Amino acid sequence: MDSIAVVTGGAGDIGRAIATKLAETHNHVVLVDIDEARVTVAADTLGTEKARAMICDITDNKQVQEMAQKIMSLGVVCTLVNNAGATWAGSLHELSPEIWKREVTLNLEASFLCFHAFEESLKRARGSVVNVASVNGLSVFGNPAYSSAKAGLIHLTRSIAVEYGKFGIRANAVAPGTVRTRAWEHRVEANPQVFEEAMRWYPLKHVIEPDDIANAVAFLSSKQAAAITGVCLSVDSGLTAGQTCIARGFSQSEYY
Template sequence: MARFDGRRALITGAGSGIGMEVARRLLAEGADVTIADLDPWRAAEELGATPLRLDVTDAAAVRAVDDVPDLLINNAATCTDTPFPELGEQEWDADLASVLKGPFLMSQALIPRMAERGSGSVVMMGSINASAFFGNDAYSAAKAGLESLTRGLAVRYGPKGVRVNLVAPATIRTPIWDERLTRDPALMERLTAWYPLGRIGTPADVAAAVLFLASDEAAWITGTVLRVDGGLSAGNARLVSDILTEDYLR
């Protein structure tokens, strides 16, 4: 028997990147998967999932979602690269809306109904940008808010059988990086040097963590932040080299 046999999963932002990989793996492990995205069709057709055209920032559209899943993966997000001094109010609002308001709306619409049923598992897609500054002020502030929302929901709905956790990835090569890579094609190779595990991450690295937290193996885990970051937040080898000489790291 597969880990997710008979489970219904709804994944926002699964039309691309990490969410699509989570969808692929949940399907492979027996789940019925709905891909909720601004453009769900291509991914849904490729994977054999159910497409749901949904803008997670549209409160009326989110409230109209009538199918209550067993697993809710709040993954959709956008991210503006405009530096802080020029960051426009609309760009701020757009990042806050996709990163924080979307998961709020989805959670408020679906978690109470999961709780009525007495079970459910929710995984938020956070970022290491929530815990240290790596650029993208609006996106990062919103991801920090998402960690707080995760804890609040975990405490409120734990007694009703619903677990809420968050996965916080560092650099993962997905279409969200396309614009930056067009500007700077060698970017990924340069970033590799910052990662203790010697490479940037893949959607599969993140999907494995999401599936663990979503599954019954994590039955006594709620309100947690699981970093999937290749060791980035464990420390800074370049800084250590400067302090203690290169030899120290051999």
């Protein structure tokens, strides 16, 4: 049967980059998003008949189940990429119970719903799940509800890896740092130097690009990663390894 890759959050820059990369190794790539106009454009811009858009609110289990049935009629889902995510509150002081629930539902629960919907197809394919988490799930960088959900997503990744390994399913996570996407536009408008200022914390002095995330996802979903499961791969230009400015201050060494 034809192989299918499913990418949630397909209308965004990262989702589109992931879909473009996975189109190289799958018969079909389905970009799933709640934004019909944007995801349709995203699928069209891939420039391949392999790509198609699917409209779905992935926080609604009924819609997820219906979406999964439509997709599985095309073939077998070999790769599921849970990429959709968003945040609306920068701090605990700004966080209401309603926003907390909204962020946790989108950034954690929706990934479980999608995995659950495609579980049997992934078993048949001995497939791969890649969850796009965040460095926020590894340390405190603000956005507490989003960060808590991403930490939970990393643990969900490990749970799938351990429990479903006997079916040949691999599950891994990617934890991006600062990625240059349209989601940062409002921050750039407020502070045009935001990326340059952020780079002081990154050992590589490099803003991550959507293609960097796509390359990591493609590797983890490929046969080259056949023995890799349950890991969280930071794609963060060294952010979570340590900060040179702190090391310089503590060591008083000019080499940092």
